[in-house]
Amino acid sequence: MELDIDRRDPVYRNWLKDAVGKVQADANRSADTHLLSVPLPAEWGIDLYLKDESTHPTGSLKHRLARSLFLYGLCNGWIRPGKPVIEASSGSTAVSEAYFAKLIGVPFIAVMAKSTVRSKIDLIEFHGGRCHLVDDPCEVYEVAVRLAAESGGHYMDQFTYAERATDWRGNNNIADSIFRQLALERHPVPAWIVATAGTGGTSATIARFVHYTQQDTGVCVADPENSAFFPSWQSDDPDVVTDRGSRIEGIGRQRVEPSFVPGAIDRMMRVPDAASVASIRVLERLLGRKAGASTGTGLWAAFRIISDMRAAGEQGSVVGLLCDPGERYLEKYYSDEWLAAQGIDIAPFTARIEHFLTTGELSTAVPVSAAVPVSEPAAV
Numbered sequence: 001m002e003l004d005i006d007r008r009d010p011v012y013r014n015w016l017k018d019a020v021g022k023v024q025a026d027a028n029r030s031a032d033t034h035l036l037s038v039p040l041p042a043e044w045g046i047d048l049y050l051k052d053e054s055t056h057p058t059g060s061l062k063h064r065l066a067r068s069l070f071l072y073g074l075c076n077g078w079i080r081p082g083k084p085v086i087e088a089s090s091g092s093t094a095v096s097e098a099y100f101a102k103l104i105g106v107p108f109i110a111v112m113a114k115s116t117v118r119s120k121i122d123l124i125e126f127h128g129g130r131c132h133l134v135d136d137p138c139e140v141y142e143v144a145v146r147l148a149a150e151s152g153g154h155y156m157d158q159f160t161y162a163e164r165a166t167d168w169r170g171n172n173n174i175a176d177s178i179f180r181q182l183a184l185e186r187h188p189v190p191a192w193i194v195a196t197a198g199t200g201g202t203s204a205t206i207a208r209f210v211h212y213t214q215q216d217t218g219v220c221v222a223d224p225e226n227s228a229f230f231p232s233w234q235s236d237d238p239d240v241v242t243d244r245g246s247r248i249e250g251i252g253r254q255r256v257e258p259s260f261v262p263g264a265i266d267r268m269m270r271v272p273d274a275a276s277v278a279s280i281r282v283l284e285r286l287l288g289r290k291a292g293a294s295t296g297t298g299l300w301a302a303f304r305i306i307s308d309m310r311a312a313g314e315q316g317s318v319v320g321l322l323c324d325p326g327e328r329y330l331e332k333y334y335s336d337e338w339l340a341a342q343g344i345d346i347a348p349f350t351a352r353i354e355h356f357l358t359t360g361e362l363s364t365a366v367p368v369s370a371a372v373p374v375s376e377p378a379a380v
């Protein structure tokens with residue numbers, strides 16, 4: 001018996017065309033982000049750059065991801081007119097997704113840990129989104145699934161789809177852009193690119209692009225305390241979980257997210273939280289800019305890589321990411337009271353960075369403090 005089911009809905013298809021067109025037109029109006037040069041002594045023969053992702057319209061590298069996730073969800077028929085988009089987030093992705101939801105005219109709900117900084121909640125609400133806060137950061141996934149089921153909406157699930165929604169072969173992705181912007185530098189092919197991992201999507205895109213375009217560049221992921229990514233990569237065990245959340249907003253997860261692609265990564269470092277914060281405080285002196293602490297996690301790893309290159313007599317370039325602006329975290333990483341309450345002492349790390357900036361040497365052995373009490377549920 002022949003069967004034929006035609007579900008084509010011209011009204012929906014017109015809405016879809018319009019929504020995809022709006023997202024693409026928004027991208028077409030956007031400029032690329034800058035590749036900033038971080039000053040180091042010229043005689044080292046090593047150049048350090050930061051890809052400044054804080055200048056996207058929604059202030060973080062998550063703007064790229066949110067655009068990709070919206071296009072993926074729209075083109076898959078998952079995002080529907082009048083139905084909410086729901087996301088589990090540490091805040092940055094939700095800020096960017098709220099922007100795109102408003103652009104195409106669908107409601108948006110962010111599910112986040114209560115400890116997320118107020119400024120991100122304000123930004124989500126500014127873009128017309130709603131925030132659903134949960135006590136336990138590990139709950140964000142299941143609450144987002146439940147809200148989507150109850151509302152008939154779409155759970156975007158950045159942690160699963162980040163790596164596949166992004167076009168890693170090129171198309172002005174973050175890696176493509178970095179390589180094009182380095183073209184006229186003295187070391188146009190970077191020795192290393194350093195990323196951090198929240199979903200793992202950014203590091204997956206960079207690593208895949210490097211391999212696809214047959215570059216010699218190494219890809220390093222810097223991971224904060226209390227994150228599952230580093231121990232999982234170290235032991236080759238995808239089931240590692242940790243018992244407390246990361247204090248570095250946006251990165252470090254208690255489980256290994258599906259978008260983390262471990263086989264594509266060359267090197268990982270575990271970075272003490274105090275080193276991450278010390279790095280952004282020093283960066284402010286170097287660049288006149290405040291950055292979020294995840295930028296510091298990657299920057300510390302870049303300092304260590306440069307120190308190793310110096311010791312090995314190597315020259316070349318190293319690229320890190322300026323993930324989001326520090327103004328979002330004045331009450332955390334730029335607050336000495338918050339640091340004291342968390343038991344974070346940045347002084348020894350600041351001294352090591354200052355020593356590095358004059359000598360090129362960053363001593364290695366600093367134990368990660370496992371004993372620091374976390375007085376509030378950490379944001380993830």
Ligand SMILES: Cc1ncc(COP(=O)(O)O)c(C=O)c1O
Pocket residue numbers: 060061062090092093162196197198199200201202203249250251292294295323324
């Ligand atoms: C501030 C910040 N930095 C870095 C990252 C890491 O990006 P990815 O999710 O691509 O691993 C995130 C992700 O949430 C973030 O919010």
